[in-house]
Structures are given as structure tokens and as C-alpha cells.
Amino acid sequence: MTALAPLVAPGAELGTAELARYARHLALPGVGPLGQRRLANARVLVVGAGGLGSPALLYLAAAGVGTLGVVDDDVVEVSNLQRQVVHGVSDVGRRKTASARDAVAEVNPHVTVVEHPERLTPSTVLDVLSGYDLVLDGTDSFATRYLVSDAAEILGIPCVWGAIYRFTGQVSTFWGAPPAGVPGVTYRDVFPVPPPPGASPDCATGGVLGAMCGTVGSVMATEAIKLVTGAGESLLGRLAVYDALALTWRQLAVAPDPARDPVTALLTGSGGADPYAVFCGLGPVPAGAAETAVGELAALRADGSAPLVLDVREPWEVEAAPFPGARVVPSGRFTGAGTSERAAEDVAAWAAGRPVHVLCQAGARSARVAGLLREAGIDARSVAGGMAAWAVHAAGPVPGE
Known part of the structure; x- marks a missing residue:
């Protein structure tokens, strides 16, 4: 002591x-x-x-x-x-x-x-x-x-x-x-x-x-x-x-x-990569269209593009704050041996060549899942900031403090 x-x-x-x-x-x-x-x-x-x-x-x-x-x-x-x-x-x-x-x-x-x-x-x-x-x-x-x-x-x-x-x-x-x-x-x-x-x-x-x-x-x-x-x-x-x-x-x-x-x-x-994120194995977002800003996703929904949104939150999170039209597959499905491959196959079938916009609460889980899907040859993009950023975007600018 x-x-x-x-x-x-x-x-x-x-x-x-x-x-x-x-x-x-x-x-x-x-x-x-x-x-x-x-x-x-x-x-x-x-x-x-x-x-x-x-x-x-x-x-x-x-x-x-x-x-x-x-x-x-x-x-x-x-x-x-x-x-x-x-x-x-x-x-x-x-x-x-x-x-x-x-x-x-x-x-x-x-x-x-x-x-x-x-x-x-x-x-x-x-x-x-x-x-x-x-x-x-x-x-x-x-x-x-x-x-x-x-x-x-x-x-x-x-x-x-x-x-x-x-x-x-x-x-x-x-x-x-x-x-x-x-x-x-x-x-x-x-x-x-x-x-x-x-x-x-x-x-x-x-x-x-x-x-x-x-x-x-x-x-x-x-x-x-x-x-x-x-x-x-x-x-x-x-x-x-x-x-x-x-x-x-x-x-x-x-x-x-x-x-x-x-x-x-x-x-x-x-x-431009955060060296501490890299040290913790998170790494930078790969070059190319690997991320989707919430404003970009909102624009895709508004113009009738019907983007494929993969929601990797837990069921109770989705029930509390659903993202309309999203397909829900909890992130844990993408981590186990065997289940990860099957989940990726399901996503590939849904995507049929379209980009997949992966969504979670804050962006960490979606980034990991998007990376795994990209390794499987799927054009997957993490929604930056997740539902938290989506809620802020939907609510408009934060009032001045």
C-alpha cells in the first residue's frame, strides 16, 4: 500500500x-x-x-x-x-x-x-x-x-x-x-x-x-x-x-x-490513421467507399434508392430504436467459426451486388462487421457514428450551449 x-x-x-x-x-x-x-x-x-x-x-x-x-x-x-x-x-x-x-x-x-x-x-x-x-x-x-x-x-x-x-x-x-x-x-x-x-x-x-x-x-x-x-x-x-x-x-x-x-x-x-486505434487492432478505414456518412445515407433514402442497411445491433437495441427497413443480424453472428461464413453468405444474397450499409449504435461494431464482409468480397460500408449520429442528424443541429 x-x-x-x-x-x-x-x-x-x-x-x-x-x-x-x-x-x-x-x-x-x-x-x-x-x-x-x-x-x-x-x-x-x-x-x-x-x-x-x-x-x-x-x-x-x-x-x-x-x-x-x-x-x-x-x-x-x-x-x-x-x-x-x-x-x-x-x-x-x-x-x-x-x-x-x-x-x-x-x-x-x-x-x-x-x-x-x-x-x-x-x-x-x-x-x-x-x-x-x-x-x-x-x-x-x-x-x-x-x-x-x-x-x-x-x-x-x-x-x-x-x-x-x-x-x-x-x-x-x-x-x-x-x-x-x-x-x-x-x-x-x-x-x-x-x-x-x-x-x-x-x-x-x-x-x-x-x-x-x-x-x-x-x-x-x-x-x-x-x-x-x-x-x-x-x-x-x-x-x-x-x-x-x-x-x-x-x-x-x-x-x-x-x-x-x-x-x-x-x-x-x-x-491519417489514428495510431492508437491501429495499436488496438481497429486500424484505419480502408481506402475507397468503406464508410457512409449519415447524411449520405439519408440522401439515398430520400431519393428512393432503397439502400440495403444491415443493422448489427442486439435485438433489444433494435426494438428500442428501430431503423426502418433494415435487415437485422447481431454482430455476434459474424464472430464465431462457421456462423460468420453463413452470415456473410446471407448478406451476399440480400445484397445481390449492391453496397451494404452496416449500422450499429456508435460505429465500432459496424466497422468490424463491414471489414469482415469486405474480406468476403462484399461491398460493405460502415455507417459512421451509427444510430447515435443518425439521431443527431435527424434532430438537426444541436442548440448552442
């Missing part, structure tokens, strides 16, 4: 309103008035205003973190509300960063929120993370996890990481350059290589217990508060694994990989 010195210097003396608001913190050994001033002076970045980012943001705001950055390029959907508690019904269709900003203001008007309504990329991540004392990574993309970890290691800041799947969660604190005498551990030490594409289904495919997001996200917020104030012992060097069904926590010791070279620069690529 690792006790660390406080990460942030104390800010100004607390005012009367702050003394009243944070009274229960002020009585805590390890926090107290000095720790509360550290929280007020802290700058914490939360990547992802989703299932894990939502409770983390709310509790960090309630705790009095002075500046909260929020990174997310998505808009609020109805299906988010089951677990993303920072958003409400009236926020559907709004940018998640704006929704989170307003929720934080309701919890604590003393907190400054900095919106980053964008997807982190190798060209932007260092600029976004610079100036923050630590980062919380609650994303569900392996490419983004490696990107955030690498950027945090380069900048020398700690990264509190969390992940969830169905009924299980994981939390740890990574820091490539901790204080002298403390072994540094990063995401790459624990997960040196990403899983094969499709081996770890996303929440839309595998599902996730909504209430569990509160458990894991709250632990992430607790880790951040401990790092800022120096209270207790951090999860640096430990990986906490939560099983919601058994209601158990396990802790695994993790250590730096002595064979791993420190990250001193981000991955680079060529031809």
Missing part, C-alpha cells in the same frame, strides 16, 4: 460559506481545513461524462474540487439515463459536457467547470491534459485508455482509471512518475497489449448494471480526493476488482514491468 504526499498545494483561506458547506470534511483527520484548501486549489480532468464520469463528477464537485475539466464529444441519449446520473431527461440531445456543467453548478456553484466537447486524439491530448493536476479515465475505448495513460506519463501526472462490464468493475491509480522512492505503475504495465478487437464487447452489446457505475465511479472520486489531500493510501500498485453479484472486492498487486521502456512520446501513424 502506498501513502503519498499531497499532490496539490493549499489555496486561499476558506470563506464563511465554504466553512459551512464543507463542515463534515473539516472534521476529518487527513482532510481538515488544509486538505479542503488543497481541494479548492485542485484542477482535475474527467475523461468521459458517462457511467463512471457521472458519479465521479458529482462527488468531486460536492467535495469542493476547484476546477473540473470534462472531456466528451457525445450527446445525451435516452439509453444513457440508466447509469449516467449526471444527466436527466431534459438533457437528452444536449452535449454531455454542457449537461455535466449544469449538474455540477447545481451541486456546487463554487466549482469552475471547463468543457472539452471533443474526442481526445494524439494531436490534442497533451494540450488538453496540460495544466491539470490529475486525470480520471472512465472511458470504454481501449485506444483512448492507452492514449490517456501515455499522455499522463509524458506529463508526469497521476491517472485514476476505472472500467466496468456487466456486473464487474476495476479501479486503479496509475502514475509513471510518482515521488522519489515510489514505484511507478501505468496502464501499460498492467495491460501491455490490448485485447483482440471484439473480444471485449461494449456496454451496448454486453450490458452493464447501472448502479454499479456509482460504486466504481465513487471509488475513482475517492482516489482523486486522497491524491489531492494526501489522505490515506492510494491504489497505486494495486488493482481493485469489484464483483457486484457476489458483493466482493479483490485486490491484485501490480508492479512496473522492468522490460518496458518509459513512454516519452505518443504513438505516431501515417496516412
Whole structure:
């Protein structure tokens, strides 16, 4: 277990309103008035205003973190509300960063929120993370996890990481350059290589217990508060694994990989491909007509072309938000030995030489299926952004925030 010195210097003396608001913190050994001033002076970045980012943001705001950055390029959907508690019904269709900003203001008007309504990329991540004392990574993309970890290691800041799947969660604190005498551990030490594409289904495919997001996200917020104030012992060097069904926590010791070279620069690529997506086996979209923009698909439907749309979402997703006229074949049909070939044969028969526009919720599953169909000689094109992008397109421009 690792006790660390406080990460942030104390800010100004607390005012009367702050003394009243944070009274229960002020009585805590390890926090107290000095720790509360550290929280007020802290700058914490939360990547992802989703299932894990939502409770983390709310509790960090309630705790009095002075500046909260929020990174997310998505808009609020109805299906988010089951677990993303920072958003409400009236926020559907709004940018998640704006929704989170307003929720934080309701919890604590003393907190400054900095919106980053964008997807982190190798060209932007260092600029976004610079100036923050630590980062919380609650994303569900392996490419983004490696990107955030690498950027945090380069900048020398700690990264509190969390992940969830169905009924299980994981939390740890990574820091490539901790204080002298403390072994540094990063995401790459624990997960040196990403899983094969499709081996770890996303929440839309595998599902996730909504209430569990509160458990894991709250632990992430607790880790951040401990790092800022120096209270207790951090999860640096430990990986906490939560099983919601058994209601158990396990802790695994993790250590730096002595064979791993420190990250001193981000991955680079060529031809416009995202090097982190390539590293995770997703690769660039092949040259040619391999992708269909939602606007292009809408135009094809409007002019009477009757494009063939292959919907690879799960049946319950289709029932909740059907795409009229699409043929439904869940993406899992394209992964098993034997079933993949039969599914491709069915699609080829339906297509009869026509292009196939493959649709899922956000574009990841459709890209994988489209790639498999192209390997089978079928002109398959992934609908960029999936149903999420289609909903935004159908609703028109997002109102200015």
C-alpha cells in the first residue's frame, strides 16, 4: 500500500460559506481545513461524462474540487439515463459536457467547470491534459485508455482509471512518475497489449448494471480526493476488482514491468490513421467507399434508392430504436467459426451486388462487421457514428450551449 504526499498545494483561506458547506470534511483527520484548501486549489480532468464520469463528477464537485475539466464529444441519449446520473431527461440531445456543467453548478456553484466537447486524439491530448493536476479515465475505448495513460506519463501526472462490464468493475491509480522512492505503475504495465478487437464487447452489446457505475465511479472520486489531500493510501500498485453479484472486492498487486521502456512520446501513424486505434487492432478505414456518412445515407433514402442497411445491433437495441427497413443480424453472428461464413453468405444474397450499409449504435461494431464482409468480397460500408449520429442528424443541429 502506498501513502503519498499531497499532490496539490493549499489555496486561499476558506470563506464563511465554504466553512459551512464543507463542515463534515473539516472534521476529518487527513482532510481538515488544509486538505479542503488543497481541494479548492485542485484542477482535475474527467475523461468521459458517462457511467463512471457521472458519479465521479458529482462527488468531486460536492467535495469542493476547484476546477473540473470534462472531456466528451457525445450527446445525451435516452439509453444513457440508466447509469449516467449526471444527466436527466431534459438533457437528452444536449452535449454531455454542457449537461455535466449544469449538474455540477447545481451541486456546487463554487466549482469552475471547463468543457472539452471533443474526442481526445494524439494531436490534442497533451494540450488538453496540460495544466491539470490529475486525470480520471472512465472511458470504454481501449485506444483512448492507452492514449490517456501515455499522455499522463509524458506529463508526469497521476491517472485514476476505472472500467466496468456487466456486473464487474476495476479501479486503479496509475502514475509513471510518482515521488522519489515510489514505484511507478501505468496502464501499460498492467495491460501491455490490448485485447483482440471484439473480444471485449461494449456496454451496448454486453450490458452493464447501472448502479454499479456509482460504486466504481465513487471509488475513482475517492482516489482523486486522497491524491489531492494526501489522505490515506492510494491504489497505486494495486488493482481493485469489484464483483457486484457476489458483493466482493479483490485486490491484485501490480508492479512496473522492468522490460518496458518509459513512454516519452505518443504513438505516431501515417496516412491519417489514428495510431492508437491501429495499436488496438481497429486500424484505419480502408481506402475507397468503406464508410457512409449519415447524411449520405439519408440522401439515398430520400431519393428512393432503397439502400440495403444491415443493422448489427442486439435485438433489444433494435426494438428500442428501430431503423426502418433494415435487415437485422447481431454482430455476434459474424464472430464465431462457421456462423460468420453463413452470415456473410446471407448478406451476399440480400445484397445481390449492391453496397451494404452496416449500422450499429456508435460505429465500432459496424466497422468490424463491414471489414469482415469486405474480406468476403462484399461491398460493405460502415455507417459512421451509427444510430447515435443518425439521431443527431435527424434532430438537426444541436442548440448552442
